[in-house]
Amino acid sequence: MTQQQSHPIGEQFGGIPLRLPQVAASLDQNEEWCEARIGNQWRRIRLHDYGEIYNVPNLYESLFPRRLKCCSPERVVGLLEEVLSDFTQDMDDLRVLDMGAGNGMVADQLRRSGVKTIYGVDILPEARSAARRDRPKAYNDYFVCDLTESEHADFGQLKAAHLNTLVTVAALGYDDIPTKAFIQACNLIESPGWLAFNIKETFLDEDADQTGFCALVRRLRRQGYIQVQAYRRYRHRLSVTGTPLYYIAMVATKRKPIPMSMLP
Ligand SMILES: C[S@@+](CC[C@H](N)C(=O)[O-])C[C@H]1O[C@@H](n2cnc3c(N)ncnc32)[C@H](O)[C@@H]1O
Structure with missing residues (x-):
């Protein structure tokens, strides 16, 4: 066969x-x-x-x-909650940019955890339409834009929202969000700020990664742009043939704006 x-x-x-x-x-x-x-x-x-x-x-x-038993919205938001409680900070202090927001499952989870302010961004108009159709109260606002562009009219509105947290779930690597868009999104939130994301474990493996995320995360850590507060390997979901797919969930503090020269 x-x-x-x-x-x-x-x-x-x-x-x-x-x-x-x-x-x-x-x-x-x-x-x-x-x-x-x-x-x-x-x-x-x-x-x-x-x-x-x-x-x-x-x-x-x-x-x-x-x-397929995907549990990533709960796992990433849960890890963020754990870290915040170590820092005695409340989830309702967060003003979140949900990048690669899709139809709003992550925003649902953030709302359940007490977050009051959430802005969504996705490259697909279908994603925003689905979020509005299925979860009309999930986002304060939702923008369809490509964060690999250097400037976009929506970036101004996102900056004016004084966001302090970037959350991105199941959206980094593959043909989805590339390293440049990730840096741009990091810079749409204030410094200091929070980053909570997940990524396929092989994309953080020096020998296997072709997305550039392994090198980028290593550089950002070494040069003090981010400080990793939590790192957890877990089963993101099953493949269509039943194989477990492992991802890393990470929560980090963003300490200062990240220059594009950090791109691998
Ligand atoms: C697997 S879905 C995850 C959706 C949501 N985060 C969740 O966990 O349910 C990946 C999403 O990333 C979006 N995406 C891919 N490339 C993107 C880009 N360059 N900028 C913004 N969103 C992007 C896709 O359109 C898709 O909605």
Whole structure:
């Protein structure tokens, strides 16, 4: 059997019937797909085609947290809460920029933890539409923009919001948020400020990383731009073939603005 052939297993999850591929070898995360029954039709969808997923209400939730056991919004926000309690700081002191915000699952978690001010940013208009449709009260405001651009009209509004925390979940690396956008987002929050994010563990491995995040994080730590307060390896989710995917959740203090010369 090749990776292209499948014998999907039908299963009903959270209202959206899903079928996952049964393949001999595991698929890279970038190649993962599933079949979802939308209306009367089974549609094949790549897991990284977020726009297509957000357009179908409840599909993201049925697939990632329910079927594939993704726990990253809770894990990253939980780690941030733990660190803040060590610093005797309250979650309601935070003014958060949620980068790669998607349909608002992270904002939901932040609200449950007591955060009152949350601004979302995503590159996809479908993400903002889904957040507005599914979680209309999650964000104070939500911008569709590309943070790799050097200047964008929305950056001014984000700076004026005096944000002091950057949260980014399941959005760094792959074809998602690159190192340049991460630095720009770090600089949209004040110094000192908080950073809470997760990343696939191999992207922090010197020998395996091709995203540049391993080198960037190392430089930022060594040169005192950030101080890591918590670092936790955990199972982010299962792959479509049932293999555990491990990520690192990190909470750090951002101490000063980060120059673009830090880019690897
Ligand atoms: C796996 S989803 C995670 C969504 C949300 N953080 C969560 O945990 O539920 C990754 C998100 O990152 C967004 N993204 C990818 N590249 C981006 C970029 N350059 N700037 C902003 N968002 C980006 C995608 O559009 C997508 O909504």
